[in-house]
Amino acid sequence: MVLTSIQFPNLHISIENLPKSFSVFGFDIAFYGLIIATGMVCGIMLACYEAKRTGQNPNNYLDFAIYAIIFSIVGARLYYVAFSWEYYKDNLLEIFNIRNGGMAIYGAIIMAVIVCLVYTRIKKLSFLTFCDTGVLGLVLGQIIGRWGNFFNREAFGGVTPDSNPLAMRICCDQYYHTYQVPQAVENGMKEMTGKTMEQLGYIQVQPTFLYESLWNLALLILLLVFRRKKKFEGEVMLWYLMGYGLGRAIIEGFRTDQLIMPLTGWPVSQALSIFLLTAAAIAWGVMRYKAARK
Numbered sequence: 337m338v339l340t341s342i343q344f345p346n347l348h349i350s351i352e353n354l355p356k357s358f359s360v361f362g363f364d365i366a367f368y369g370l371i372i373a374t375g376m377v378c379g380i381m382l383a384c385y386e387a388k389r390t391g392q393n394p395n396n397y398l399d400f401a402i403y404a405i406i407f408s409i410v411g412a413r414l415y416y417v418a419f420s421w422e423y424y425k426d427n428l429l430e431i432f433n434i435r436n437g438g439m440a441i442y443g444a445i446i447m448a449v450i451v452c453l454v455y456t457r458i459k460k461l462s463f464l465t466f467c468d469t470g471v472l473g474l475v476l477g478q479i480i481g482r483w484g485n486f487f488n489r490e491a492f493g494g495v496t497p498d499s500n501p502l503a504m505r506i507c508c509d510q511y512y513h514t515y516q517v518p519q520a521v522e523n524g525m526k527e528m529t530g531k532t533m534e535q536l537g538y539i540q541v542q543p544t545f546l547y548e549s550l551w552n553l554a555l556l557i558l559l560l561v562f563r564r565k566k567k568f569e570g571e572v573m574l575w576y577l578m579g580y581g582l583g584r585a586i587i588e589g590f591r592t593d594q595l596i597m598p599l600t601g602w603p604v605s606q607a608l609s610i611f612l613l614t615a616a617a618i619a620w621g622v623m624r625y626k627a628a629r630k
Contacts, residue, residue: 340489341507343538345498356487368484376405379477386469397470400455407451408444409434415443419595419604440595441478442608448474464570471576472559478580479552485545489516493542493590495524504543508533518592542590551583567627574620581613 343350357364380401384394416438417424417431424431452470456463485491489506496503508517521539526532533539555576563572585606588594594603 340509342486342489343505343507344502344543345505346501346503354487356489367487371484371487372481375477375480376401378480379473379475381473382476383470383473386472390465390469392465392469396459396461396466397473400452400466400470403455404448404451407447409439411447411450412439412441412444415440415446416595419597440605441481442605445474462569464573467570468563468566468572471573472556472563475552475556475559475576475580479549479556482545482549482552486543491545491591491593493544493547494592495521495528496540496542497528498540500542502543502546503540504546505538505540507538508536520592541592544587544590547587547590548583551587552580555579555583568623571620571623574616574623577612577616578620581609581611581616585609585613 340354341350341352342354356368357366359365380397383397383401387394387397413431413434419440420438449467452466453463455461456466482491492504492506517533517539521541522533525536525539528540529536558579559572559575562575566572588603588606588609591603595605596602597604597607
């Protein structure tokens with residue numbers, strides 16, 4: 337079992353020898369998977385609560401969740417593999433090895449929307465109302481799920497100075513240094529401190545998982561406060577797309593493990609976030625205008 341300590345020196349927080357998993361009857365259970373599962377359950381519970389509050393049948397959301405979870409896992413993996421094809425084309429069996437990581441939230445969201453379209457059509461339900469309700473559960477799941485990155489020591493940003501109050505230090509053993517520290521971070525640490533990784537024994541980076549979790553928490557609070565003030569069906573979903581797209585576009589710029597679009601060299605998630613933000617803002621403006629004229 338690989339153990340790595342994590343510290344937030346300016347917050348006086350130090351977690352020593354934090355494992356990535358624990359063992360039950362000899363079978364390793366990853367904290368990452370446990371946290372993702374917790375996020376899913378909490379998200380489903382919130383969506384069901386909102387459905388009951390608005391006079392909908394919560395069982396529709398429970399049924400949908402079964403299909404959405406299965407296909408979202410597939411979508412998250414396919415999205416990641418598609419933009420990491422240079423590696424997977426020579427390691428085809430690794431495509432199925434999700435225990436080693438390699439999932440992308442946008443792939444999960446895209447697949448969930450497709451499943452929602454099919455499900456609401458079959459059940460003869462309003463797609464937009466369904467999205468307004470389900471998106472509350474989605475953002476809660478994202479808030480919780482991002483903490484899986486904390487246990488995996490991944491999805492962090494670039495090197496940050498001591499002046500950053502949220503600076504995160506990840507103490508590096510040889511395994512972590514070899515397999516999980518990007519070259520850009522290693523070079524940045526040497527430039528900032530004048531010491532090599534072997535001399536330092538840690539990296540000090542921006543906790544982008546924490547940034548996104550806090551951003552999504554603020555977004556969820558705003559959605560809960562203003563959802564009763566929506567003027568048309570689908571408006572809560574558009575608020576989510578604008579808020580999440582803005583936050584992700586900013587935070588993704590700090591990341592060091594971005595998936596890159598072929599030919600353009602642009603980070604995939606950042607480009608998609610800007611597109612969703614723009615498209616949702618335009619749609620919201622048009623729909624608000626139409627609602628005001630009624």
